Amino acid sequence: MASKSTVTTLTIFFFFFIEPKVQSQQISAVDSECTNRWIHIRTLPSRFNLDLLSTCNRYPITDDLCPYLANHGLGPKTHTRTRSWYRTDPLLLELIFHRRILEYPCLTPDPNLASAIYLPYYAGIDSLRYLYGPDLNSSADHGSDLLEFLTRDQPEIWSRRSGHDHFLVMARPAWDFSQPLTVDPPIWGTSFLERREFFNLTALTLESRYWPWQEQAVPYPTSFHPHSLPFLESWIRRVRRSRRTSLMLFAGGGGTSSSPNIRRSIRLECTSINATQSDNKICDFVDCSNGICEHDPIRFMRPMLQSSFCLQPPGDTPTRKATFDGIIAGCIPVFFEDQTAKMQYKWHLPESEFAEFSVTIPKEDVVFRGVRIQDVLMSIPKEEVTRMRERVIEMMPRVMYRRHGASMGLMNKKDAVDIAIDGVLDRIISRV
DSSP, X not given: OOOHHHHHHHXXXXXXXXXXXXXXXXXXXXXXXXXXXXXXXXXXXXXXXXHHHTTTTOOTTSOOOGXXXXXXXXXXXXXXXXXXXXXXXXXXXXXXXXXXXXXXTTBOSOGGGOSEEEOOOOHHHHTHHHHTSTTGGGGGGTTHHHHHHHHHSSHHHHHTTTTTTEEEEEEEEGGGGOOOTTOSSOOSSOOGGGOGGGSSSEEEEEEOOSSOTTEEEOOOOOSBOOSSHHHHHHHHHHHHHOOOOEEEEEEEOOOOSSSOOHHHHHHHHHHHHHHHOTTOOSEEEEEOGGGTTTTOTHHHHHHHHTEEEEEEOOOSSSOOTHHHHHHHTTOEXXXXXXXXXXXXXXXXXXXXXXXXXXXXXXXXXXXHSOOOHHHHHHTSOHHHHXXXXXXXXXXXXXXOOOOTTOOHHHHTSOOHHHHHHHHXXXXXXXXX
């Protein structure tokens, strides 16, 4: 069971879970700013959200999530004096989003007035019992309990638009919820997104497949969660004045196998460069093998601040949290396939602007055709590098998750949650 401190965290969260819903009733239904923007938060039994947090240390194969429930999912602070930096676990995005949407100005207690219905179901956390726990062999059942509730408790809310106006956050790659229902014996993942009844809802995932319409990838949470505009502006000034003493950086693991792959090529190129460069100014490498960087941003943020380009090769899946860590550090991302970001985060990183803030080098060119990453990056004029870094800095607010309870000044800058909500509403309105 969870510790006493975890129980306290859940109690505090429950207070915020119910309090803003009272405030939302005071919002006038004639407020023109909320036209077509009203959201109703569906009241779900606690077994779909808060109760799941009480089992945060039940799955020994995964990390103990309990310490990272602090600050409504932002995690503990990196050090006592900070106001913006936390040891955030991306798998708790469902909790972070739930807390933040309670501050959305256009909440309504009446589902009939709402353009969208938010389901505060912690699908990623609930999936752990199917991925690692006692329900491993019944993963096709994931979502059955939720569907039964939606179709029996006030069923008219679900049936009104056959789920088209419903959305939820699933803080894992969509592949983890995409096991075909007919596979026997079960393979990795659950079958939540393969259930025909859920085909119409919108799922915000950390990584999407590129064909189902209902999935939309949203940025991985980083460790940077400012609560006021001055703290954001102070960080941006630090990013701008940071001396970029290294051309490129790779922060990650892998690449140690003998088979050709992009991470192996990066390691070999960096090793070769560093063997001949005594000042080590070309390629920096932060080894994050075995998850040692997951809750320790201090390991990689300083090197990112000191590098002009951050290499973002795909790993077990195409996307990387480090993409967004690098953007927060003002480090220009270098991609090796479109599925890493360009085809994923179209709401937050507009596809038409990609060339303005990033570099793309096809991985096949590096792995099989002898193209050196160093040569490509050094061929970019310094003026262009400066311009690209400014565009990265401009993108920073779009991919960060500001702290709940932020100042009005910072709330006027749309962050990852605001952009996700706008995208959900636009998608639902266009379909219904």
